[in-house]
Amino acid sequence: MKKPRGLQQKGERRIAAALRIALAAALLAVQVLFVVLTTRYLKDHFALIYGALEAIALITALYIYNKPGDLSYRVAWIIPILFVPVVGLILYLLWGGDTQRKRLQRQTVPKLPPEEPESRSMRLLKEFYQQIVTSYDCRRMAGLIRSAVRRRKHALRTGRKVSQMDERYLRRAEDALYGELAAALDLPEEEVLPYIRRTCPQWPE
Numbered sequence: 320m321k322k323p324r325g326l327q328q329k330g331e332r333r334i335a336a337a338l339r340i341a342l343a344a345a346l347l348a349v350q351v352l353f354v355v356l357t358t359r360y361l362k363d364h365f366a367l368i369y370g371a372l373e374a375i376a377l378i379t380a381l382y383i384y385n386k387p388g389d390l391s392y393r394v395a396w397i398i399p400i401l402f403v404p405v406v407g408l409i410l411y412l413l414w415g416g417d418t419q420r421k422r423l424q425r426q427t428v429p430k431l432p433p434e435e436p437e438s439r440s441m442r443l444l445k446e447f448y449q450q451i452v453t454s455y456d457c458r459r460m461a462g463l464i465r466s467a468v469r470r471r472k473h474a475l476r477t478g479r480k481v482s483q484m485d486e487r488y489l490r491r492a493e494d495a496l497y498g499e500l501a502a503a504l505d506l507p508e509e510e511v512l513p514y515i516r517r518t519c520p521q522w523p524e
Contacts, residue, residue: 376404448488468523
């Protein structure tokens with residue numbers, strides 16, 4: 320039996336989180352091993368080697384601090400880089416804002432497929448919207464936003480009442496999507512929508 324898309328994505332996110340924790344633990348062990356081996360076999364040069372590593376960490380921390388973006392996100396990187404430089408520097412190279420930003424910028428979004436419910440039943444419609452906004456699937460949330468905005472425009476154009484359920488889940492999808500992209504792009508959340516409009520001209524108004 321095929322798993323629902325939302326459950327499958329939640330499982331994938333949990334696996335990814337577990338792998339990140341395992342990698343962080345492994346890197347922490349590498350940090351300890353590095354200190355032990357350096358003090359044992361290169362004790363005459365330990366201060367020089369570790370001082371150089373701390374200098375690199377300090378320069379990286381200053382670079383992160385001066386970048387635009389959310390302060391708490393920057394501090395979350397600066398602390399491990401300064402206190403456990405081997406772990407912090409490797410993790411930043413793997414998952415830092417620049418790497419993630421470039422990866423996302425390379426992605427093209429030629430079309431945003433709308434997310435349309437199969438039924439207009441209020442119960443089924445609510446379940447459909449709920450599944451999307453709790454899936455944290457950015458592509459599906461973008462499709463929901465596009466569909467809800469299109470239905471709002473159609474209702475206003477034809478003199479009909481705008482669906483309150485559409486509007487409620489539209490706001491939830493926007494909040495979730497912009498929050499996800501703010502973290503991924505290392506941008507303040509208020510700058511996410513202008514960024515989307517610059518990179519995706521077909522984004523709904």
